[in-house]
Amino acid sequence: MKPRFLTGLLSLLMPAMVLAGEYDLTVDRVKIDTGDFVKEGIGYNGASPGPVMRFKEGETVRINVTNNLDEMTSIHWHGLILPFNQDGVPGISFPGIKPGETFTYEFPIQQAGTYWFHSHSGFQEPDGAYGAIVIEPEGREPFRYDREYVVQLTDKHPHSGDRIMRNLKMMPDYYNREQQTVGEFFSDVSENGLMNTVRDRMAWGDMRMMKADVEDVHGFTGLINGKGPDQNWTGLFEPGERIRLRFINSSAMTYFDIRIPGLDMTVVQADGNNVQPVSVDEFRIGVAETYDVIVRPKDEQAYTIFAESMGRSGYARATLAPEKGMEAAVPQLREPARLTMADMGGMPGMDHGSMAGMDHGGMDMGSSEDMSGMDHSSMEGMDHSNMDSMDHSNMEGMDHGSMTMGKEDKSDPFYAKGSGLMPKAANGGKFLSYADLKAQDPLYEDREPTREIELRLTGNMERYTWSINGVKYEDADPIRLKYGERVRFKFVNETMMTHPMHLHGMWSILDVGAGQWNPIKHTINVNPGTTVYMETEVDEPGQWAFHCHLSYHAAAGMFRKVIVEGGPDSTQAKTDAIAEDGGEV
């Protein structure tokens, strides 16, 4: 008791000194060896990925970032709540860090959990400029584990980010090596008949859309903690221990489906925020998301952490083992994903017959409603294979999480019904859905949003242009929010790609239909042909970036500046008067 009192006294006297952690990072040119190729890239403190930054909730951190590159750089602390001028986005938070310069970030740590940091300049992040952040909570964790590992994924490509962007602009299918071939035509003919296959190809050809357009960039090597599949990063354990794995997807473009054959994974945290634990066999991690899971290997054997890309064009692999050098079988990649017409459901002006009027993302199923009114008898013996004919619009008021469907029906309400991207666990078991995520300890009171802002996610694959509401960042006015309001964002995905939308500086309360238990995240996946809602308590003044976290989509224009007008004190209120966007240059 005494030391704590003393610390409290000291912190009153010298707040900056006692609780301030000082950290140094250098931004360097590094070599990245994936096992498949060696590539010049960018890293921190001489390596990519950079170090794991370990902070403690309640401390104020000072981070000295020295730019050893011959170009501008920046570091964005992904998911951290901090003053906007510490957020590290050039042109929005600050001008950037010049070559040779040292910039000192200083901000209080007001949260705990797993996060990451990366450059927000050019394509430095895909080129290797990223690292992990682990924040220890002030109190105890609401779960137990004996050891922990950061499992940071990326999709390292032999081409530089600049070159990938240019190639995509020149030929949007430059990297896609899973396109439909003559062979697939004939196998489809034998499966579905000639006329059906021809009709199918004609329908897609008419739209000039590719079913194979799941991942824009193939040809990468999946890395875990900087190690390629052959280099096999290995985390050690003693049988019977609980291990916390902090998964971070630092990829430029790639979603991963992650499983550890032989182990259940209990998801306890998403995007740094604790969620009510849910045990799964497999989960999909969107670009920029984090998931913390607890696993408990009981046997004296190795387990493979297998991360297949969503489009199955590549994978990352690592191992959990009682001893270095032990390995388990590495599964084969599953068949490449193919989009379906359901994924095109968001495209305006398209007639999909039965799909009209469906609001997939609507999902407004109320909070944990009392189920007593439900007639369970009618659910027994329900033929789940016929679920396609179910009218989801009549499901208002139902709590999905507490229904049998959650387990037996493999259809995830966050995908368009019949979507080709619908995830399935390799072992036929439970695949995590956004609908399973419930806040462990809600950060905000649930309240009515003050207004709704619709953001249509738009683009044109053939031109490789990506935009919001049809307007690219270069032509866009900022989104203006008022301090103190609660805004409901409606994302309508009108493209055939999945977009991980990331709002800086303020939490994204994902509407999974759980009311006050809705989880808070920093990155929200919006799957093709769906509408997803999130709400934001506008509680941080300043200006912030808001964008698709796929590197080449953001660079192509799927990006916005958000200006929060007003602030907690009256001097801040004047900022809106001078907040101008430098759009006209």
Added chain:
Amino acid sequence: MSCIRSLVAVSLIASVGFSTAVTAQEMISDTTARKQPLTTWGVQFEEFEYRYSDDDEELGVWNADAFYGTDDFKVRLLTTGEYEIEEQAYETLENQLVGQIPISKFFDAKAGVRFDTPEGPDRTYAVLGVAGLAPQWFEVDANLYVSDEGETSAELDAEYELLLTNYWILAATLDATVAFSEDREIGVGKGLVSTEAGLRLRYDLVDRAFSPYVGVVHEQKYGDTADFAETGGGSTEDWFAVIGARIAF
């Protein structure tokens, strides 16, 4: 591209946000590369090949284009040449410089000039064209030409790629030229002038940057144009075996 980006990045250094005397937290304006239209470029040799005809004619042929610009405006240089190896003369040499703007989701309009400087008389044309992706994945490029002699003609290019696998690709091309008036001096008769059809089987050896191929090309002249060619001792129909590479960088 990287040099462009760093140029813009340098311009960022010059930019200092609004100085806001009142507030502690300064709101800056975004003058980074991200806020500028994305400028990009590319160079592509659709055809770069050696042709050997059924009457032992040997040709070196290229068909290439280079562009520089943004989504809203690109400058494009197109160049086509057929060099007769034995006679050391250009049978065809066309260079076009056009500006290109998007006009619909899948199509661009082009306008510019074309200089033909083969062996024989030269021509300069004004060019107006449309290029893009037609339904069912046909790449089309249609152009209208008005020469400095006042003659008008039109050309349609179409290409379709069949993916035998994701690396073995069979490309079919068809190129047809129609003249609305005769230009006797360069051997062009009124009506359908000529067609060139090609079938090339390529293999993407290095990404999509270097793809060697083999194929066949059929060239045919029609009507008055064919008559002019015959009179001049030339052929009206040729079959070629071709070997070459598609190159992009």
Added chain:
Amino acid sequence: MNASKLFVAGMALSMSATAFAAGAHDGGHGHGATSGEPGKASEASRTITVEMYDNYYEPEEISVKPGETVRFVVENKGNLVHEFSVGTPDMHEAHQEEMMMMVEHGVIQGGKLNHDMMNMDMGNGHSMKHDDPNSVLLEPGQSKEVVWKFSDKGNIEFACNVPGHYQAGMYGEVNFE
């Protein structure tokens, strides 16, 4: 309706089966596979208060003597429904499947219990009441008692088998002195 009743009845049966196993034997997985038996309050040598939070117990470890009867006062100080169940790890694992069904049937709904569902008579005297002597299920703010006799040494844990909670670490060790 019939199918439903059968199903739930089956579940209730399987739960009683577990309760039985809990009171007696559980199949002999390794040594010390017995968890003890229901105790009499009058025989309890002491009272141990176990507080439930989201999702952990305080304390997370207790010590008992072989043959000792303990009166547990369990208080749910969290915002979610939690269970306090005494058993071997294998028993907990088996019980978790039943608890999963309770969640799927809306008996356990995050922060509350659906008592109508729990008490629903299945037509054969069984229900989803969750009334085994080795465990209690508590809504936030509730407090209940379990009296348990730790007959023999064994690998025994007290655990919350609400889906995910045990896996996340909501369990405590019972050490034998």
